[in-house]
Amino acid sequence: MNEPLPAEDNPVAEGQRLHPLGLIVGLITGLPQLIFPMVAAVFGTGSRDRPELIPLVILAVLLISVFFRWLAWLRTHYHVGDDDIRIERGILSRSARSIPYDRIQDVSVEQKLLARLLGIGEVKFETGGGEGEDAKLSYVSLDEAERLRETVRARKAGVATPEASAGAVPEPDLPPVFAMDTRRLVILGFYSFSLVIFAILGGLAQQFDFLLPFDWWDFKNWIGIAEDNGVDITHIDRSVQIGGAIIALLALTAIGFATGIVRTFLKEYGFRLDRTAKGFRRRRGLTTLTDVVMPVARVQAAQIETGPIRKINGWHALKFVSLAQESKDESHHIVAPLAQMDEIAPIMAEAGIALPSTEAQFRRAPLLWWGQGLVYLWIAMAIGTAATIIFADAPFSKAGWMLIIPLAFVPLVWLEWRNYGDLVDESQIYLRENWWNQQFSIAPQVKVQSAEVSQGPLARLFGLATLHFGIAGGSLRFAALPLEDALAVRDRIMDAVAPVDFSEINRRG
Known part of the structure; x- marks a missing residue:
């Protein structure tokens, strides 16, 4: 202030x-x-x-x-x-x-x-x-x-x-809770495939285009340069064109992997997580070294992230949700960029957060709830088809193709539904969501600061509700619960939270 x-x-x-x-x-x-x-x-x-x-x-x-x-x-x-x-x-x-x-x-x-x-x-x-x-x-x-x-x-x-x-006694130099070696940095770099280098070069070319002898974004200029050097694109053999396209695609892929590896080394080199008397201390960075200490008591929730490709080899990333923001680009604190689940569990245990039991049964929202977007899309396509037939005098055989468009999104909706799940046990709440960027969030019930039940017109028609949990630095959303269950879960969580003094809980650790 x-x-x-x-x-x-x-x-x-x-x-x-x-x-x-x-x-x-x-x-x-x-x-x-x-x-x-x-x-x-x-x-x-x-x-x-x-x-x-x-x-x-x-x-x-x-x-x-x-x-x-x-x-x-x-x-x-x-x-x-x-x-x-x-x-x-x-x-x-x-x-x-x-x-x-x-x-x-x-x-x-x-x-x-x-x-x-x-x-x-x-x-x-x-x-x-x-x-x-x-x-x-x-x-x-x-x-x-x-x-x-x-x-x-x-x-x-x-x-x-x-x-x-x-105190008078210095803290002993203990082994780190988690660290990243060169091998993991390379693996993480491969998973962090990026073509940002082309965005940077494009931005520089646009910024200093007055220094270039031609409009770099106009494809005709590149054809002209080729013809000036004795290359007639129209007479290039089809097999050569295909081979050139494959080579260009392979080069693009190699550049993307190389960019991902370089960016990973710059950001995560020397990654080390220690558990000290002050909390979690994380140091990382090659050109920019950051040293962050986060008290354990301020860890509000844990978020485990992975993807369909990383998950094959058992790789995950662990983040801690805290009231303090990691940076303008990252809202949560990364404490394990690339780790196996048996490495993640001890880190979470230090923060007082546990993984669910292997017998835990997660609830899935009704499949129809996830497919409601397809219903709206199909209605829009039906209206478009009818308008084309009526106003453009087009036969159904030429206008009806729009009705097939929603079918292309059916596999994505099914995958999103298959990867969703929520659970409430005696002390924690769990939320599993997304198919591509898979996220598994775990929050102690005592860290929940608010619980809100909301109903839209369609949810009210089917007697369903969405339950929103507010925690410091983030939120969790349970979708499409029966209204009675949503109210019961809300009351149960609030009964556990009511005795908690949040002015004191974040001071410890």
Whole structure:
């Protein structure tokens, strides 16, 4: 939250400054944003007619950037108080943000490649607001980052100093709960097939298309280039065309696998999960090293993900649902990117979550419920067919093909129905859903914060209801229960949740 600054005569401590080496990181990483100001300065000062002045103009732009970055660094302070962490910044318009300790859900330390070389890191404070980190300090020394994390943990635990909470005996260096070796990284990379490289190249080509001698997106230009080099596409043998298409497809596949492997190594290299007195500590990253500690008590649910191809070899991914968001791209914390179920079970047990028994019977929603979308689609196609026959005077033999379209989606609906299941036992709720991106969610009943029963027009007609469970950081949905069963399950869960003090349950661990 933003607060007015204290008056100048108010005896408030000046606070601490960020690490000065952060100026170097900010300047180097911000160089791409200076390209257009440099070009504008060269054209604006007329230096393009005097090439000897161009280096001076570029140097002037760099010096101006360095000056304002130094001024911003000089005017940025952070205060570690008894109740909150206060960050003050601004050159002309000053602002102050106060983050109470009891609202901080997670403190993570991130080091990009240049920051790792300089021995500094970026500290991110997450308050569970749903949009990633609430505030960050760019950059501080690694010792200071660890001190800030310990201070937050101590204050949330009600201890006056981090030394009092840490104790005199250091934690032993135990083997990790889970780790990723090179073999698993390669396997995960193969499963993470990606063609994002073409999206990046396409974006760069579109951004700098003025530098290209032709419109790269126009296929006729490529044909023209081939003809200019003595290649007549219309006279190429059919077998050569087929062979070329196969080679292009194989090359595309190889690029996709290679891209997936590279992205996996950059993100997951050195993945290590430890169980410490503070909670789960996860470190990973090749060029960007992240160090995150998540208290066990803040684990709200577990989510096991897999797919029809990964499942053949028994590979799964484990994520923990927490009030704090992993990042803007990932809402849940990944604690095992690629693991077997016998490796996942002990990790979940550390968080107080168990897999269902082998005798557990999951409930499936009625198949008709999953097929209602096909019914609506068929009605739309029937209306389209009738309109074509009436207004376009087309025979049914030419217009009736639209009625066959819903049949193409029948296998997908059946697969979705086959992979759905929900269950409630004595202490947990379970939800299994999706066919391609299979998800198996498990949440302790005491972590449920709300339960809502809803009915649409069609559900009300058949006496069915949907039961929504709200947990911190996510939700679970039981589809198409009989109304009486939905109300009974809701009351049963709420009876288990009613005695729970959520202000205390998330403080422990």
